[in-house]
Amino acid sequence: RYPVNSPGDDFAYITTYEGDEGIAGYLSSNRTGGKGSDDIYSFTYEKPRIVIILQGTASDKNTKDRLADVSVTLYDGKREIVARKRTDGSGTFEFVLDRDRQYMVLGQKEKYHGDSARVSTAGITKSDTLEVALLLEPIFEVGRTFELENIYYDFDKHNIRPDAAAVLDELVRTLRDNPTLRIELSSHTDSRGSDAYNMALSQRRAQSAVDYLVSRGIARERMVARGYGETRLVNGCGNGVPCSREDHQANRRTEVTVLEY
Known part of the structure; x- marks a missing residue:
């Protein structure tokens, strides 16, 4: 389609990359606006990026009050650390996840027994927001x-x-x-x-x-x-x-x- 395909004589279309992120390549054309008779053009097409967000909360298991300054660690399926952050004043946190992966999120705070949850992005084909609630036991x-x-x-x-x-x-x-x-x-x-x-x-x-x-x-x-x-x-x-x-x-x-x- 336009603008790769023009009203002119377009030929020698070739792709140099074709994958999950999009397509890239070259073509030749005598379309209007070129530098000569037949010119070489490059093109790229970026597929819409899939963004998966994990939004979570950390709370006291007994009182249900939100807990600030909880250390939250994100692990991958091999229990290697992917990211780490602390909950904000409202007891919330957020991570950006990759597609087709298994995760575990762990919340820890002094004088509390930690809580964890498992999260999977397998099979997700469009942008989405996942939610998790961690309940820490005093x-x-x-x-x-x-x-x-x-x-x-x-x-x-x-x-x-x-x-x-x-x-x-x-x-x-x-x-x-x-x-x-x-x-x-x-x-x-x-x-x-x-x-x-x-x-x-x-x-x-x-x-x-x-x-x-x-x-x-x-x-x-x-x-x-x-x-x-x-x-x-x-x-x-x-x-x-x-x-x-x-x-x-x-x-x-x-x-x-x-x-x-």
Whole structure:
């Protein structure tokens, strides 16, 4: 089309670049306005740029108040740092993302346990804005207990899976950022299986989590591993009570209690 294609004699069209960003090349033409009879012209066509924005907020998980000056780090799919910034006075942040990539965004602040979220730009073909909300758990109160969400174990196993390791890595950062923090790391099961077996299984799971933290450089004396089995159910799904998979899952959890700070 115009202006590459003119009313004159256009010929010898050749492209030197053709890709996601556009097209470039040369052609010859005797069109009006040239320097001679037949002249060589270059041309470029830039495709509209796809801009993907990640907009996020960081808030106190309990009060829902926005948190300023939170350190927010953007990682790629290989957990290498892509960018880092701090939330503004309104607790918001923003990154520009590339297409067809996997990201993780992590928020950290002193006296809080960090929160993270995964973001994917795979399949996005036009400019878009993605949103994420980070909820940071305050940890400075002795006796406070909070759940480490999304820690799962294979059935009847206690080894740390890769997805659980990623969550525990956030706890590693919290412990490193708060060197006087001492915690109890507890594991809980649902009511299925015998009471004694569940108690032993939960203790093994709690111990394996603590062992993982030690392998990441956290002093063992800062942590206590405690398995509670099915003694601290969060709902009525006790022995012999029919419950849904979701209700049983709520009881299979890993928690952290602040012992000293």
